[in-house]
Amino acid sequence: MPPDIEAIAEQVFVALADPTRRAILAALASGGPATATDLGGRLPVTRQAVAKHLALLAEAGLVTAEPGERRRVRYRLHSAPMQVAQQFLAALARDWDSPLGALKDHLDRGAREPAAAPLHGTQGHRPEGQTP
Amino acid sequence: MGFPDRIERTVELAHPPAKVWTALTTAEGLAAWFGNEAAIDLRPGGSAWMKWNEGHTAKMRVERVEEPRVFGFTWHISGLPDDDPRRTYVEFTLEPADGGTRLTVVESGFAQLSDQAFHDAFDGNTKGWASELAELATYLDAA
Numbered sequence: 001m002p003p004d005i006e007a008i009a010e011q012v013f014v015a016l017a018d019p020t021r022r023a024i025l026a027a028l029a030s031g032g033p034a035t036a037t038d039l040g041g042r043l044p045v046t047r048q049a050v051a052k053h054l055a056l057l058a059e060a061g062l063v064t065a066e067p068g069e070r071r072r073v074r075y076r077l078h079s080a081p082m083q084v085a086q087q088f089l090a091a092l093a094r095d096w097d098s099p100l101g102a103l104k105d106h107l108d109r110g111a112r113e114p115a116a117a118p119l120h121g122t123q124g125h126r127p128e129g130q131t132p
Numbered sequence: 133m134g135f136p137d138r139i140e141r142t143v144e145l146a147h148p149p150a151k152v153w154t155a156l157t158t159a160e161g162l163a164a165w166f167g168n169e170a171a172i173d174l175r176p177g178g179s180a181w182m183k184w185n186e187g188h189t190a191k192m193r194v195e196r197v198e199e200p201r202v203f204g205f206t207w208h209i210s211g212l213p214d215d216d217p218r219r220t221y222v223e224f225t226l227e228p229a230d231g232g233t234r235l236t237v238v239e240s241g242f243a244q245l246s247d248q249a250f251h252d253a254f255d256g257n258t259k260g261w262a263s264e265l266a267e268l269a270t271y272l273d274a275a
Contacts (some may be wrong), residue, residue: 005245006134008253061253080252084245086211087218091136091242093210099166100143100237103155106165107147 005084011060012085020045021053025077028063033076137243142236149226152233153200156224180205193219201226209242218244 015021023043028034036054040047054075057063062082063075145152155161162170167182167190174180178194196204204223212218220241227234245253 004250005243009135080249083212083216084249084253087209087242087245088135090210090212090220091139094139094239094242096139096141096237096239100141100235102165103152103235104143104145106161107145107151107155110151 008061008081008084009088012062012081015057015060015062018053020049021057024050024053024057025062028075028077033066033074035072035074037071039075135243138238138240139242140236140238142234144229144232145235146232148231149200149228149233152226152235153203156203156226157197157199192222195221196223206241217246218249 015025020043024039027039027042034042036047036051039054040050043050054063054065058065058075060081062078064078066074066076068074155165157172157174159170159172162172162180162182168185169183170181172178172180172192172194174194174197176195176197180192180194181189182192183189190207192205192207194203194205196202202223202225204221206219206221208214209216209218209220218241220239222237222239225236225238227236
């Protein structure tokens with residue numbers, strides 16, 4: 001695997017660990033591109049604080065600045081690093097223990113009641129990590 | 133250990149491989165312990181799916197069918213967009229053991245990153261939703 005996959009994921013988790021940066025990313029995700037001034041007006045922090053965080057997020061590749069005059073630069077979310085972090089979460093969220101336990105129960109149940117019809121549609125297990 | 137690429141579990145089952153094979157590779161079997169509903173076209177390249185009562189569906193592609201020893205499929209990495217090419221590979225291996233079966237499941241590929249995904253993750257100038265919307269606006273203006 002590329003050595004930097006971990007670095008990409010780490011930048012996402014570091015960014016998400018700070019409540020202001022989380023709020024900035026959430027605002028860009030829900031409302032689309034915005035300037036530092038827009039964001040300062042929407043969040044309980046100064047425009048200067050927002051600008052500082054945006055610079056850090058841009059450096060990490062989590063937001064991109066659209067070309068424009070300094071105060072009118074709009075930032076938008078750059079989702080590719082989030083998708084790398086998502087892979088990491090998918091591995092942690094994958095649950096094989098529950099379905100394998102259900103498989104064992106299914107086989108044991110069948111052994112006790114060889115003539116029983118399969119319990120179709122009642123024994124399913126939903127793997128927590130496998131969401132669309 | 134860093135980014136986990138591979139998950140592995142082994143369980144001992146008190147049933148012969150043929151019976152375990154049926155539970156793993158038939159629609160009835162899969163629907164009885166894994167999903168709530170299932171369908172499978174059991175051949176390499178065949179498609180399969182499982183549905184859960186909560187509304188979620190997993191689509192799989194059958195990759196290896198070596199009855200009654202190896203069954204493998206790929207599926208989507210959860211949380212990524214539907215058109216993302218990244219998939220993990222799940223392989224079940226069945227070995228006879230004391231009249232029962234030693235079943236090993238390995239799911240791998242969580243740490244894969246294609247050159248394109250790597251490029252996208254680092255390239256700050258990637259085209260995104262905003263630029264696609266801008267293109268749509270230009271297209272509509274021109275019409």
